[in-house]
Amino acid sequence: MAESATPEQIVIVVDFGAQYGQLIARRVRDLHVYSEIVPCDITADEVRAMAPAAIILSGGPASVYAEDAPSIDPEILGLGIPVLGFCYGQQAMAVALGGEVAHTEKGEYGPAVITRAGESALFDGTPGEQTVWMSHRDAVSRVPEGFAITSRTEVCPVASMEYPERKLFATQFHPEVRHTEFGQTMLRNFLFGVCELEPDWTMDSIIEDSVAAIRAEVGDDRVILGLSGGVDSSVVAALCARAIGKQLTCVFVNHGLLRKGEPEEVEEVFTKQFDVDFIHVHAEERYLELLAGVTDPEEKRRIIGTQFWKEFFAVAEDLAQDGRPVKYLAQGTIYPDIIESGARKTGGKASTIKSHHNLIPFPEGVHFDLIEPLDHFFKDEVRALGTALGLPDYIVHRQPFPGPGLAIRIIGDVDGEKLTILKNADAIVREELDAYNERLFAETGERNSEHTVWQYFAVLPDIKSVGVMGDERTYARPVILRAVESSDAMTADWARLPYDVLARISGRIVAEVPGVNRVVYDITSKPPATIEWE
Numbered sequence: 001m002a003e004s005a006t007p008e009q010i011v012i013v014v015d016f017g018a019q020y021g022q023l024i025a026r027r028v029r030d031l032h033v034y035s036e037i038v039p040c041d042i043t044a045d046e047v048r049a050m051a052p053a054a055i056i057l058s059g060g061p062a063s064v065y066a067e068d069a070p071s072i073d074p075e076i077l078g079l080g081i082p083v084l085g086f087c088y089g090q091q092a093m094a095v096a097l098g099g100e101v102a103h104t105e106k107g108e109y110g111p112a113v114i115t116r117a118g119e120s121a122l123f124d125g126t127p128g129e130q131t132v133w134m135s136h137r138d139a140v141s142r143v144p145e146g147f148a149i150t151s152r153t154e155v156c157p158v159a160s161m162e163y164p165e166r167k168l169f170a171t172q173f174h175p176e177v178r179h180t181e182f183g184q185t186m187l188r189n190f191l192f193g194v195c196e197l198e199p200d201w202t203m204d205s206i207i208e209d210s211v212a213a214i215r216a217e218v219g220d221d222r223v224i225l226g227l228s229g230g231v232d233s234s235v236v237a238a239l240c241a242r243a244i245g246k247q248l249t250c251v252f253v254n255h256g257l258l259r260k261g262e263p264e265e266v267e268e269v270f271t272k273q274f275d276v277d278f279i280h281v282h283a284e285e286r287y288l289e290l291l292a293g294v295t296d297p298e299e300k301r302r303i304i305g306t307q308f309w310k311e312f313f314a315v316a317e318d319l320a321q322d323g324r325p326v327k328y329l330a331q332g333t334i335y336p337d338i339i340e341s342g343a344r345k346t347g348g349k350a351s352t353i354k355s356h357h358n359l360i361p362f363p364e365g366v367h368f369d370l371i372e373p374l375d376h377f378f379k380d381e382v383r384a385l386g387t388a389l390g391l392p393d394y395i396v397h398r399q400p401f402p403g404p405g406l407a408i409r410i411i412g413d414v415d416g417e418k419l420t421i422l423k424n425a426d427a428i429v430r431e432e433l434d435a436y437n438e439r440l441f442a443e444t445g446e447r448n449s450e451h452t453v454w455q456y457f458a459v460l461p462d463i464k465s466v467g468v469m470g471d472e473r474t475y476a477r478p479v480i481l482r483a484v485e486s487s488d489a490m491t492a493d494w495a496r497l498p499y500d501v502l503a504r505i506s507g508r509i510v511a512e513v514p515g516v517n518r519v520v521y522d523i524t525s526k527p528p529a530t531i532e533w534e
């Protein structure tokens with residue numbers, strides 16, 4: 001399998017089940033150093049093989065002395081690679097090296113003021129007293145031999161500790177959260193001061209590395225790309241077009257589960273505005289037949305994902321008629337697809353939340369070598385990459401649309417009638433919320449800012465309810481409105497839409513979409529819900 005281009009310098013974040021694991025990796029990447037999360041049972045040999053330039057130990061919910069509490073292999077701390085531990089990470093470091101951890105009399109949650117003690121490279125350029133963010137009940141009560149205490153709070157005797165000669169540093173507080181006043185300075189001090197890293201992981205270098213990796217992998221062979229018109233696959237298309245030009249054929253599968261007007265738009269954009277070979281596969285009937293009567297969400301995802309492979313393979317066989325076989329399939333797989341599918345490359349530690357269509361195993365008889373240059377990235381990073389590649393805003397800022405399409409927004413089995421209802425209701429939701437987002441954009445000047453609605457759509461549940469329209473009883477379907485704020489789809493909150501916007505959407509759907517007599521709004525965040533309903 002073709003790996004994405006991993007930069008030479010990498011910082012690994014050892015995850016003890018932190019709430020902020022992703023955030024740590026992001027903060028490091030924001031400083032232009034590549035970072036990736038690894039599970040906490042990683043062995044010293046595995047770390048050696050990855051040869052990271054630095055290691056960060058995350059926080060975590062456990063208590064170090066609890067049964068089954070995760071720990072760090074002390075050998076890892078002795079590899080000579082600089083280590084920085086946060087919270088549970090500090091506690092785990094202390095215990096691994098012979099120090100002690102105890103319950104504090106009262107925990108510290110939220111802001112705390114630390115007082116520094118002595119010199120520390122980690123605190124360079126920060127004041128003697130400063131506000132940090134804490135979230136802990138335990139604390140280091142005795143530091144391991146050779147360690148110095150570099151700050152304390154009233155409650156916590158070891159707010160930070162270090163053994164600079166061995167390049168081991170740790171804090172009880174969380175430098176990765178925005179509320180820690182000088183958190184980003186500390187991270188910078190660690191990466192560029194202690195570890196002497198170069199901030200060279202820039203969009204331009206990412207593009208260069210990816211293009212070179214694709215070229216090296218593919219050589220003179222041919223590639224087909226699953227192109228949905230979405231952000232991820234469009235960015236991969238741009239990267240592949242740069243790398244291998246006309247060896248690339250883009251394949252758009254119209255499975256009939258797309259939004260109203262979408263197939264026409266995608267075809268228009270990629271045949272008229274981009275110079276790529278584009279094939280539109282009409283698979284509407286095949287999908288409807290395969291999905292008939294299927295109600296289980298994972299079963300639907302499996303059928304849809306499997307059929308995607310078959311459609312791509314059929315195109316590849318067709319193209320190969322001219323004597324030049326197609327060996328590679330490129331896709332816009334991104335990191336959240338992988339982590340949620342509990343799939344390969346995460347080391348299998350994550351649990352399966354839902355099987356993303358692009359991670360379903362190949363059916364018998366189908367094989368491709370995969371090219372997935374975005375498989376380490378989050379959505380907002382993909383967008384930044386798209387902008388750097390010169391893709392237009394309407395593609396870069398398109399809201400995500402899942403590969404299995406409307407099939408996972410129709411709860412229960414899928415049929416033509418339900419698809420029509422959902423397409424029409426969804427078109428109204430998009431029209432109204434597109435306009436709302438445009439108004440916010442006009443006010444803030446920022447697309448996909450924290451103020452705009454990130455993703456919005458309609459869901460059709462498998463129930464009916466009683467209503468009264470035109471003095472007559474109705475027994476018809478409700479439509480669920482889902483609108484969320486997010487930046488990377490890993491977490492999301494429901495959008496606090498103004499009542500007048502909600503009222504207009506509800507009024508229009510019931511008036512304009514036959515078969516619907518009620519509209520409800522989903523006010524659940526992710527977690528505990530997910531963005532999609534299936």
Ligand SMILES: Nc1ncnc2c1ncn2[C@@H]1O[C@H](COP(=O)(O)OP(=O)(O)OP(=O)(O)O)[C@@H](O)[C@H]1O
Nearest residue numbers: 226227228230231232233252253331332400401403
């Ligand atoms: N209708 C489709 N035809 C061909 N390939 C598809 C289709 N839908 C999805 N894919 C493939 O599956 C990958 C993952 O889908 P996903 O929806 O996550 O990405 P996207 O559509 O490119 O971007 P976005 O998340 O913005 O919708 C796509 O990048 C693309 O390679």
Ligand SMILES: O=c1[nH]c(=O)c2[nH+]cn([C@@H]3O[C@H](COP(=O)(O)O)[C@@H](O)[C@H]3O)c2[nH]1
Nearest residue numbers: 355356357400401402403404489530531532
């Ligand atoms: O390409 C995709 N194939 C899938 O199978 C899939 N399932 C969910 N999504 C999208 O991923 C993001 C997170 O979705 P959830 O919170 O529902 O898991 C949201 O943006 C979803 O729209 C998918 N995208």
Ligand SMILES: NC(=O)CC[C@H](N)C(=O)O
Nearest residue numbers: 059060087088136137138
């Ligand atoms: N946020 C954390 O890492 C907490 C660590 C540990 N569970 C404590 O309460 O002290």
Ligand SMILES: [Mg+2]
Nearest residue numbers: 230401402403
């Ligand atoms: Mg999509």
